[in-house]
Amino acid sequence: MPRIRHTTLTCSPGCTVEATLELFGGKWKALILYHLFEDGVLRFSEFRRRMPNVTQRMLTNQLRELEADGLISRTVFPEVPPRVEYELTDLGQTLKPVIHALKTWGDKYAHSLKPEKE
């Protein structure tokens, strides 16, 4: 449903860069992954607390897409009130250096960007 996936990877030598980016290019996905790297396991409501300006619908969406891509797993506990836990899959774990690189760069250079609007 989101952007067209380049599964063939034949477009160009740098195509895998594109492909990787499409995995967590969603507006909140990188943040979701980041929090999972920090905390390990998170419930839906814990995400909401960490990311207050994300609507419930968006959060669900992004989580589902990450799940569909095999980066995170979703475990439902049949309790009342319901409990759902999200954590990284093995594949998701491999993204750690990538997210880490993003974070490191951001911490270092984000302040040196020309302000735009806000």
Add this chain to the structure above:
Amino acid sequence: MPRIRHTTLTCSPGCTVEATLELFGGKWKALILYHLFEDGVLRFSEFRRRMPNVTQRMLTNQLRELEADGLISRTVFPEVPPRVEYELTDLGQTLKPVIHALKTWGDKYAHSLKPEKE
């Protein structure tokens, strides 16, 4: 004009991740940067050859945004036919490890993604 920039970086601990992503989250920006890391200096037409399925308008757009963010520089040579060269700024150079991380991950794992559509 694009996504709202988080210049304040006060939203959350992982906000810089977001901020970084917004720099090259454009559909073709990462690819542009990648090619610049590979080739050093590129003319407009050389980008077009390397990325045939990007329209001229999009390419111009993305290049201008990267320039506005201070990641690449644009040099016009007053010749005929005109010549314009793009290269990474010092700030742009610092993104190398990030793009590299994306590429490395993609090369390793992109094939193991569930195919979607295409």
Add this chain to the structure above:
DNA sequence: GGGCATGGTATCATTCCTGACACTATCGGC
């Protein structure tokens, strides 16, 4: 004097992303 190359712009359409808001189920506690 027509065609080509370069590096674009302008305009319009469409598709996709994102957000607001309302609504649902269940069970326990008061």
Add this chain to the structure above:
DNA sequence: GCCGATAGTGTCAGGAATGATACCATGCCC
């Protein structure tokens, strides 16, 4: 029997991101 908590879903709408297409200026070459 009403409220709250949790983890959502459904529908609608607005705006942003992207694409298609056509157009422009210049000077050289033939």
